[in-house]
Amino acid sequence: MARKQAPPALNADVVGDAMMGLLQARKTLPPKLFYDEAGCRLFEAITTLPEYYVTRTELAILRDIGQSLHDALPPQACLVEYGASSSLKADLVLRQLNHPRAYIPIDIAQDALSIVQAKISAAYPGLAITPICADFLRPVELPEFTHAMPRIGFFPGSTIGNLEPEAASRFLRMTRESLGQDALFLVGVDLRKDAARLLAAYDDAQGITAAFNLNLLTRLNREARSDFALDRFAHRAIWNDSESRIEMHLVSLADQNVRIAGQHVSFAAGETIHTENSYKHSPEAFDRIASLAGWRVVRRWTDPDDLFALNLLAADA
Ligand code: AVI
Numbered sequence: 435m436a437r438k439q440a441p442p443a444l445n446a447d448v449v450g451d452a453m454m455g456l457l458q459a460r461k462t463l464p465p466k467l468f469y470d471e472a473g474c475r476l477f478e479a480i481t482t483l484p485e486y487y488v489t490r491t492e493l494a495i496l497r498d499i500g501q502s503l504h505d506a507l508p509p510q511a512c513l514v515e516y517g518a519s520s521s522l523k524a525d526l527v528l529r530q531l532n533h534p535r536a537y538i539p540i541d542i543a544q545d546a547l548s549i550v551q552a553k554i555s556a557a558y559p560g561l562a563i564t565p566i567c568a569d570f571l572r573p574v575e576l577p578e579f580t581h582a583m584p585r586i587g588f589f590p591g592s593t594i595g596n597l598e599p600e601a602a603s604r605f606l607r608m609t610r611e612s613l614g615q616d617a618l619f620l621v622g623v624d625l626r627k628d629a630a631r632l633l634a635a636y637d638d639a640q641g642i643t644a645a646f647n648l649n650l651l652t653r654l655n656r657e658a659r660s661d662f663a664l665d666r667f668a669h670r671a672i673w674n675d676s677e678s679r680i681e682m683h684l685v686s687l688a689d690q691n692v693r694i695a696g697q698h699v700s701f702a703a704g705e706t707i708h709t710e711n712s713y714k715h716s717p718e719a720f721d722r723i724a725s726l727a728g729w730r731v732v733r734r735w736t737d738p739d740d741l742f743a744l745n746l747l748a749a750d751a
Contacts, residue, residue, distance in 0.1 A: 441659065442656050442657065444657070444658065444659055444695060445657035445658065448467065448653070448654070448657040448658050449657075449658045449694070449695045451463075451464050451466075451467060452467070452654055452658050452660075452694060453694065453695070453697065455707070456694065456699050456707070457699070460708065461699075461701075461705070461706070461707045461708065462707065462708045462709070463650055463654075463684075463707055463708075463709050465596055465709060465710040467650055467653060467654075468646060468647075468649070468650060468709075468710070469543070470649070470653050470657075472649050472652070472653075473646060473649050473650075473653070474519070474543075474546075476642060476645055476646040476649060477646060479642050480638075480642055480643055480646060483635075483638045483640065483642060483643075484638075485634040485635045485638045485639070486635045486638065486643075487631075487635060487741050487742075488591070488592055488624055488635065488741075488742065489591070491737050491739075491741045491742040492523070492590060492591065492592070492622050492742050492744065493522070493523065493526070494737060495735050495736070495737055495742060495744050496523060496526040496527065496744065497526060498735075498737075499735045499744070500529075500530055501530075502735070503527070503530040503735075504530040504531070504532065506618075506733055506746055507527075507530065507531055507532075507586055507618065508532075508584040508586070508618070509531070509532035509533050509584075510532070510533050510534070510535050510583060510584065511531055511534055511535065511583060511584040511585065511586050512534075512535055512536035512537070512538065512576075512580040512583040512584070512585050512586070513527060513528060513531065513534060513536070513537050513538070513586050513588055514538045514540065514576065514580075514585060514586070514587050514588065514613065515537070515538070515539045515540065515587075515588045515589075515590075516540055516570040516587065516588070516589045516593075516609065517540070517541055517570055517589065517590075517591065517593050518539030518540060518541045518546070518547065518550050518565075519541055519543060519546040519550070520546070520550065521549070521550045521553040521554050521557075523588070523590045523591075524537065524539065524550070524554060524588065525553075525554065525557060527586075527588055527620065528554070528557075528558060528561070531586075534558070534561060535561070535562060535583050536561065536562040536563070536564070536577075536579070536580050536583060537554055537558070537561055537562070537563045537564075538563075538564050538565070538566060538576060538577065538580065539551065539554075539563070539565050539566070540565075540566045540568055540570045540574055541565075541567065541568075541570070542567065542568065542569050542570075543567075544567045547565040547567055548565070550565070551563050551565050562579070564577050564580075570605075571597075571601075571605060573608055573611075573612060574612060575612070576612055576613075581614075584616065584617075584618075585613045585614055585616075585617040585618075586617065586618045586619070586620065587609050587613050587617060587618070587619035587620065587621075588619075588620045589609075589619070589620070589621045589622065590620070590621075590622040590744075591622055592622050592623055592624035592712075592742070593622075594621060594622075594623060594713075595623065595624050595679075595711075595712045595713040595714065595715070596710065596711065596712055596713075597713075598711070598713075599713065599719075599723055602713075602723050603723050603724075603726040603727045604727070605727075606619070606621075606723065606724060606726075606727030606728075606729055606747075607726075607727040607728060610727060610728045610729060610749050613749070614749070615749055615751075616749065617748075617749050618732075618746060618747065618748055618749075619729060619746070619747040619748075619749075620744060620745070620746055620747075621720075621724075621744075621745045621747060622742065622743075622744055622745075623715055623720050623742070623743045623744075623745060624712070624714050624715075624741070624742055625714060625715065625716065625717070625736070625740060625741060625742060625743055626678055626714045626715065626716045626719075627714065627740075627741060629673040629675070632673055632680050632714065633671055633673055633680075635680075636671035636680045636682060636712065637669065637670075637671040641669075643669065643671070643682075644668075644669035647669040647682050647684060647709055647710075648664055648667065648669060648684065650684070650709060651664055651667060651684065652664065654694065658694050658695050659693075659694070659695055659696075660692055660693060660694040660695070661692060661693050662692050663690075665687075666686065666687050666688055666690055667684045667685065667686055667687060667707075668684070668685045668687055669682070669683075669684065669685075670682070670683045670684070670685050670706065671683075677711075677713075678713060678714055678715065678716075678719065679711045679712060679713045679714065680711070680712040680714065681708060681710070681711055681712075682708075682709045682710040682711075682712075683706035683707060683708050683709060684706060684707045684709060685704065685705075685706045686701035686702065686703060686704065686705045686706070686707075687703065688701075688703050689701070689702055689703050717731075717734060717743060720743070720745060724745070724747055725750070728749060728750045729747035729748065729749060729750060730747065730748050730749075730750050731745050731746070731747055732746050732747065732748045733745070733746035734746070
């Protein structure tokens with residue numbers, strides 16, 4: 435007789451995070467829930483979409499500014515990367531550094547960190563690499579042996595745009611404290627631009643971003659034992675001009691009730707779950723966010739179309 439398979443274990447953190455958002459008057463789900471295995475794969479696919487200019491443009495800037503990046507950064511430095519899920523961008527920075535001594539990738543995903551460590555150590559045999567598996571939004575203690583080295587923080591991908599501006603300033607203040615007084619910080623920021631271009635980047639023709647957004651519900655069905663019907667919700671991207679952000683939502687296509695970990699949550703037709711903000715900062719807005727955190731933008735490299743900016747910050751005295 436075939437044995438009935440046990441249902442997957444309930445993930446208490448996922449249930450807690452989901453219920454906290456879904457019991458609010460305006461329903462939300464935290465974007466960190468996007469990144470399960472399937473979500474990471476879908477995000478990788480997003481980064482190569484024709485409409486999603488973000489990754490391509492930042493990589494092109496990093497490749498183009500080689501010599502001026504080299505001139506702007508100190509020798510014998512330690513590079514600290516916040517959110518190091520791939521080695522590609524760190525490699526482009528490391529190759530411009532004059533005798534880099536250490537690389538500290540910080541990421542919540544141990545598997546991704548191990549791959550990054552293997553790739554970077556193969557390419558830079560003498561470099562000291564100490565991966566830290568942690569949530570980079572919390573204070574991270576850097577290894578003692580890096581204290582005497584010039585430090586360069588690196589936060590690519592415009593992940594800073596997924597934080598509320600106050601949270602972005604809080605994060606930058608925390609990194610200023612841990613990187614130290616003489617540190618530099620390279621931060622990738624997606625810039626404000628016309629709404630049509632932004633909307634296409636977050637609602638692509640192949641529906642990959644829609645699948646990425648809807649995968650949240652698949653994850654809850656598995657890890658929070660919910661019964662979301664995926665064909666009763668749809669992906670929606672909105673440009674909120676006054677807040678200067680793209681919002682992603684999941685729209686309920688009907689009046690419906692959903693069970694989540696034994697509780698009922700009701701949805702009216704047209705009601706949405708707000709799943710992500712992606713802020714698009716003007717250079718001036720980013721200057722303000724940085725200065726509230728004790729950093730000064732000392733250099734800004736952009737692409738010819740002004741889509742994206744790589745900012746070099748120095749700690750304010
Ligand atoms: C990770 N982050 C910078 C992406 C962004 O553009 O805000 C996440 C994303 N969401 C939909 N597409 C990409």
